[in-house]
Amino acid sequence: MPGEADFVCLRCGAHFKMPYEESEGPKERACPECKSNSVRRVKEKK
Amino acid sequence: MMDAGRHPRIELLSNSEVTKVKGYVGNFTVTVKRKARYVDEKECTACNECVEVCPVAVPDEYQQGFSSRKAIYIPFPQSVPSSFIIDMESCLGNNPIACGKCLEACDKNCIDFDDQDRFVDLEVGTIICATGMDVYDPTEIVEYGYRRYENVITSMEFERLICASGPTEGHFMRPSDQKRPLRIGFIQCVGSRSEKRGVAYCGNICCMNTIKDTLLLADHYPDTESKVFYMDIRAFGKGFEDLYRRSKEAGAQYIRGLPGEIVEDPKSKNLVVRVENTTAGRLEEHELDMVVLAVGVIPRHDAPVMRQLLTLSKTADGFLMESHPKLKPVDAPSRGVFFAGCAEYPKDVKDSVTQASAAAARAGILLSQGKVCIEAITSRIDGDLCIYCGRCAKVCPYNAITAPDRKKKQLPIVIEAACAGCGTCAAECPTDAITMKHFTDEQILAQIEAYLAEDPEDQIIIFACNWCSYPGSDLAGTSRLQYPTHGRVIRTMCSGRVAEKFVLRAFELGAPIVLVSGCHFSDCHYISAVQWTQRRIEKLWEKMEKLGIRPERLQLEWISAAQGQKWAEVQRSLEELRKKVTKEEIGETRRILAQERARKEKKAKGRPKAGAVASEQE
Incomplete structure (x- = not known):
């Protein structure tokens, strides 16, 4: 099963989960709310 | 052969x-x-x-x-x-x-x-990549019982069973009892055009292959009953519609609907196909002696190896991506490499031969000329500034830069015949040792400074790539789409050229919003350069956050040449974001970045220097 990560849209501020694998390279992502590609992964704070 | x-x-x-x-x-x-x-x-x-x-x-x-x-x-x-x-x-x-x-x-x-x-x-001198394709294994579609029921076979297996040089010497028989089947069903789109199982795209060849098979059966065994279960028949090529008509005239029944289940009678080994006939609007059961699954086409299992060997990219479907879908359909993005056949996309024999002929001709043109015309937009390395980090060689999508050797004082060398001019190397170079001809740092910074010379808080700096986003903006204009006029566009060949310093300089000069815009990943005109853009923007978001600048002020969009509408929508969204950036925030950003620049300049003074200008002229 592919892993998931939290993402935030830097356009509309929506928070959502998307498939994410650390080992894989960058992927084209879009916000499910506003369709913007300004999507940033929310890293877990250590 | x-x-x-x-x-x-x-x-x-x-x-x-x-x-x-x-x-x-x-x-x-x-x-x-x-x-x-x-x-x-x-x-x-x-x-x-x-x-x-x-x-x-x-x-x-x-x-x-x-x-x-x-x-x-x-x-x-x-x-x-x-x-x-x-x-x-x-x-x-x-x-x-x-x-x-x-x-x-x-x-x-x-x-x-x-x-x-x-x-x-x-x-x-040139390479033609004709590595073919694989076919889909339908075992995972359990309701069709492939491998569970002996008389459920694939279209490839059907070919062998009916072929004169096949295992039965052309005497068509079903595997369970070696008797000739009298009622045969063909199920289309097995593993094709499905988001859940198999692949989302059309296999391209399965419809016509099944039509041909029904005609073969009618020709060899006129008493055989053929039923084809389909979503829609795609008979688009020359003479194909005629073949489809002949198949129906020969007695093949075409039933619109994909079966939900196949059940085997354990004694007779006959198969009952349950299907919703969407034309008649009813559920039907068809008892058949044999079922043939028209399996889809998938990229070769070892396609990633080929892509790595030849520095190629792939489409979202996993097939090799051409240099340009309309203008260079047989050229690979790497110069001197061409495609033929199903390595590029599923196609039938005629299309494969057509593409192979075109590829041979394209390769022949290059070879007969004995020389190649290269882009004027290539990179050049300044040996005085290079620190041998090898970053340029690592990020080049074309492997056009040789790796440097610090011990031997060997500078990286740009192979101009292989360089396509994306500018990713120049954007990634930590010491500004790479000059991108015609898109130099000075030229791009001068545009930023000119745009932000007056009322910077009213301007949105937009970096748009030459091949997709810039034509996308053009399309928005020629389509007379209405959108705010605060965007100031700076064209680069690729979004990969947009260096961190361009973005930070724009913010330092007072830009409220910066947009970096490029091709969609599957359309990238420089193999994988767009991936480096994304990596860089993600790093920049982190850096901005650490510096105390809101990452939301740096936006990223993938806009194709056909997406004029998206361009206009993005401009409207950016205008909303721009209005929320206050003069105080802009002033604070300018102060932070001016301090940061002063710190960097001080650090750069102590940097070692090496070598001379290195650029291999081919």
């Missing part, structure tokens, strides 16, 4: 594998692993004596496992060269004491158990 094998200027290297490709257009060195065949292909006359004595029988891959072959065999009747090969994994004779019967039977002493794999280097 025979013609190619006999042609004086064509050298066929069968049973071989490309292991390495070095160089660039006009100067490729291809390393080929010539696998051991254990039979002298020049001496072997295919007399068959060895086959008769070989005690090992394994399933014949060419006959889809319906018959067996020996460990010493000819892969298929028309294979070139027409000589035997030993499948060493199955053979007992690796130790001649154990068997060696073929060795004894061969009067011409063609068999050599000590044969070894050999590596040969070929110097070539």
Whole structure:
């Protein structure tokens, strides 16, 4: 099963989960709310 | 194939594998692993004596496992060269004491158990990639019972069963009882056009293959009843509609609807197909003697290896991506590499031959000219500034920069014949040692400064790539789409050229919002350069956050040349974001970045220098 990560849209501020694998390279992502590609992964704070 | 094998200027290297490709257009060195065949292909006359004595029988891959072959065999009747090969994994004779019967039977002493794999280097000017495709394995579609029910077969297996050179010599029979089936069902789109199982795209060849199969059956066995279960028949090529009409006239029934289930009668081994006939609007059951699954087409399992060897990219479907879908449909993004056949996308024989002819012609043009015209937009490395970090060589999507060697004081070298001018190297260089001709740092910074010279808080700086986003903006304009006019566009060849310093300079000069815009990942005109753009923007977001600048002020969008509407929508969204950036926030950002720049300049003064200008002129 592919892993998931939290993402935030830097356009509309929506928070959502998307498939994410650390080992894989960058992927084209879009916000499910506003369709913007300004999507940033929310890293877990250590 | 025979013609190619006999042609004086064509050298066929069968049973071989490309292991390495070095160089660039006009100067490729291809390393080929010539696998051991254990039979002298020049001496072997295919007399068959060895086959008769070989005690090992394994399933014949060419006959889809319906018959067996020996460990010493000819892969298929028309294979070139027409000589035997030993499948060493199955053979007992690796130790001649154990068997060696073929060795004894061969009067011409063609068999050599000590044969070894050999590596040969070929110097070539161009490469045509015609590596083909694989077919979908329908086992995962459990409701169709492939591998569970003997009389459910794939279209590839059908081909062997009805072929005169097949395991039954063309006497069509069903696997369970070797009787001739009288009622045959064909199920279309198995593993194609499905988001859940198989692939989302159309297999392109399955409809016409099934139509041909129904005609073959009608021709060979007129009393056979054929039923085709389909979503929609795609008979789009020359003469195809006529073939479809002939199939229906010959008696084939076309039932619109894909079956939900196949159930086998354990005694008779007949199959009951349950389907919703969407034309009639009712659920139906059809009892059949045999079902043929028209399986889809998928990229070759080893396609990633080929992509890595030839520095190629793939489409979202996994097939090799062409340089341009309309203007350069047979060219790879790497110069001097061309495509033919299903490696690029599923296609039938006619289209494959057409593309192969075009690829041969394109390669011939390059070879006959003896020289290539290269882009004027290439990168140049300043040896005085280079610190041998090798970042440029790592990020180049074309492998056009040789890796530097710090110990030997060997600078990276730009192979201009291979450089396509994306500018990713220049954007990633930590010491500004790379100049991108025609898109220099000075030129781009001058545009930023000019745009932000007056009322910077009213301007949105937009970096748009030459191939997709910039034409996308053009389309929005020519379509007369209405959107706010605060955007100031700076064109770069690729979004990969947009260096961190451009973005930070724009913020330092007072830009409230910056947009970096490029091609969609599947459309990237520089193989994978767009991925480096994304990595860089993600780093920039982190950096901005650490510096105390809101990351939301740096936006990223992938806009294609056809997305004028998206361009206009993005402009409207950016305008909303711009309005939320206050003058105080802009002032604070300017102060932070001015401090940051001063700190960097101080640090740069102590940096070591090396070498001279390095750029190999090809």
